[in-house]
Amino acid sequence: MQRMFMRRVGLALLLMLAATALTFWLVTAAPGNVAALIAERAAGSGADGEMIARIADDLGLNDPLPVRYARWLGDALTGDFGVSLRTGKPMAEEFAERIPMTLALLVGGGILALVISLAMGIAGAASNGGVVDRVLHGLALVGASTPNFFVAALLVIVFSVWLGVLPSFGVSGLTSWLLPWVTIALFPASVLARVVRVNLQDTMSRPFATTGFAKGLTRRAVLFREALPNIAIPYMTTFGAQFTLMIIGAIVVERVFGLNGVGAFFIEAIRFRDFIGMQATLTLFVVFFVSVNLTVDLLAMLADPRLRRPRKA
């Protein structure tokens, strides 16, 4: 199993390399003339051809692409992600300021999604086709269909505008995190609740569930002792996928609630043609996604006793 481990890690690194190379190529191919952009920013309309050429030379923009990528990679590995074309601050500094915010959103949202989805899925399975099951199923369907910006808007309308209980802007204290977290968690919770419910239903009709009944366990006991351990792996895999999707929720939430995280920065970078900022943020995203997927893969391998202890003769 060690070998499988190392193989996955190796593949993940390769993937990161390839993905960042691709984004590098795309982002550098886009602007047409970064040097001109920079010159404009620096000297306004006074920028002339000579100045542009000098900037291009300075930044090594005329070198072949692989060389530029290698240079960028080298810089990146030492923590230098360039300077934002929009804010003028080094990207490393922007990240240091903004990553904690986005991380807090993701982690809070993730925990909320975990708890809600498990509660809903298990409650549905315990009811097994009864009213509770069908209501929760409907809720999950709607939850998985509602755009997260609409959820955010609705929560703001209800709790800020009508009830005036929770803030609609910024975060200051625990309660102000509630609306952002709920907004981010709703979609993943709904998808995961369905995964739990369907997998539990499938598992409960497998032969070993009947053995569980034959052991004298009540249905609730069979659900928790025999069935639940068997959904761990599909749940983990879906959770990993949903967790990476939550970055979009974070982007939307940061916009709606005016939080300065990485997501908001990314959108601003796109709108203001801050290609260096875009490049750096995309790299961050790639690292994030590949790492999360890798972690989930590895955890799933560890959770499966069939992989933990391969069959002996």
Next chain:
Amino acid sequence: MKNWPWAILAPATIFVLIGIFSPWLMTHNPAAQDYAALLEGPSWSHWLGTDYLGRDMFSRIIGGARTSLVAMVFVLVAALAIGVVIGSFAGYVGGKTELVLISMIDIALALPSLVIALALMGVFSGANFDWMSDYWKMIVALTLAWWANYARMSRAVVVAELQQPYIEAARVMGASHIWIFTRHILPHVLGLVVVYASADAGALVLAIATLSFLGLGVAPPTPEWGQMLVDGMSYIEENTALVIIPGLALTAVVVSFNLLGEAFALQKVPRAVRGRFLARKKAARAAEETARNEVEA
């Protein structure tokens, strides 16, 4: 596909029909502004009220349906085409080509689709792409973000089908590659892919709306529900309808597509018979039993 609940198709079909017939369903010109009637509630002339520029909400919603529908169809068709072609080719040809293509697909799947679309919108903001309108930038970005999943699916189906004995039989009988592919394999690929796409349509509508909400999708004055919602956010204190109505429309449409997807998926999960269905079956059985008892008496 027996016991297929055809009713499930209804909501999605309604959306498609609204989208197609939208110009005839509108009561007003969705772009027409009326400064005399700003932020009004529902009335006989404006069924769903007006927005902050006096535009008729009802017509804008109907118009938004068409915008979403058209964009969705473009992207789905293009992504399907690209995905099926690349995936099938990879699966059929095999060898090094397949490996290269698989790597491409894996890289394209390393990021969630919407993030890729966002990133591409960022790339397209560069000067090199000024020739593309915002609308087409969005379509292309989404297409490039969406094809990889279909490619992976197509490849899997092709690989599975190629292992079936009837393929070899066809080859022995002298069928050409193209014949084998179009006649035997393609139907299977399309079967799976189309089913997935119908459920995926909901996610795509959400993606289009999200991009527009973030200001990176459809630009005004073209009506689009995400766009309308983000505009309405500024007036959230005065008139929540500007936010609620497009939001509900979006949710309704996505629910209708997700219902489709559910129906497909649930075909495979065993479901116990309950309630009235069970009662009917029991009654039928009891009737049979009485009939038999009479014969045996």
Next chain:
Amino acid sequence: MNAIYEVQGLVIDLYTPTVSVRAVDGAGFHVAPGETLAIVGESGSGKTVMTLGPLGLLPEGVAVDLRGTARADGKDILAMTPADLSRLRGGFFGVIFQDPMSALNPMLKIGPQLARQAQVYAGLSAEAAKREAVSLLARSGIPDPEDRYDRYPHELSGGMLQRAMIALALAARPRVLIADEPTTALDATVQAQILALIRQIQKEDGIAVILITHDIGAVSVLADRVAVLYAGQVAEEGSAMDVLTAPVHPYTRGLLASVPDFRSETASGTKEIPGIPPNQAQLVPGCRFADRCDQVQPQCHRRRPRLQTVGTGALPHRVACPVVIAAEGIVTHD
């Protein structure tokens, strides 16, 4: 008759979204302590449903409608509360299922499951339960039981797993052991060992054993009594000797004739029963075997044959075929 598990007049309908099946159509059986009853029939004859149905041990996902009477140790099973029924399933009955690979939870270790049964139903302490579990594994013929205690199902071979399942069934010290096709999923040599193990356990513990099988060989090795099931109805039942050596019902005769007996000097190959298995989604009047029977009479399609007692042995021999009884002048004792 001091039956410890008896079922009478059982009618079981199974409902799925697409079909309604009458798995058991007015059948019953009984088994006494220290006795082995073999329930024999083709796949789909209702053997498992009849035996496990009253205990509520049918797979989830199928709606079950059950009528009749069922008693365990004199108590009415069908009137029990769910809690009592659970205790009955766990402590009074032990069940061995067909395919041990799928009947054991892949995510749980084997030993602790046994220990828990011993703890809950035999009232042992945690440490004593663990020792009991290990000794049960040993008794079931599993080498190195302390090591196997901590193993997962996928780490054991099919034969070992079946032994583990037997140990699990015995851990709660049940009074009735139900073995549902315990050897079907195993190799031939292992089959014999498993059957021998069951026989040994019965002799030592004096429990009642119900063996559900379509393997006549296993029946001849283990059974004291045999019940033959066809399309959810009992065709013939009696002592193993009576049923296997002097069968009366045409189905039983056909079944036994279709078993190759390479020990017999007059062996001339097998004779199959013509026709196809019955469609149990439909209720058919009369005898279900009539379509395939070589003794069929007009009355067979109209009247349901009831069980009549023939013979004079200690264990009653009952047959549901008035045609053969009349034709061969067999004396009935009803």
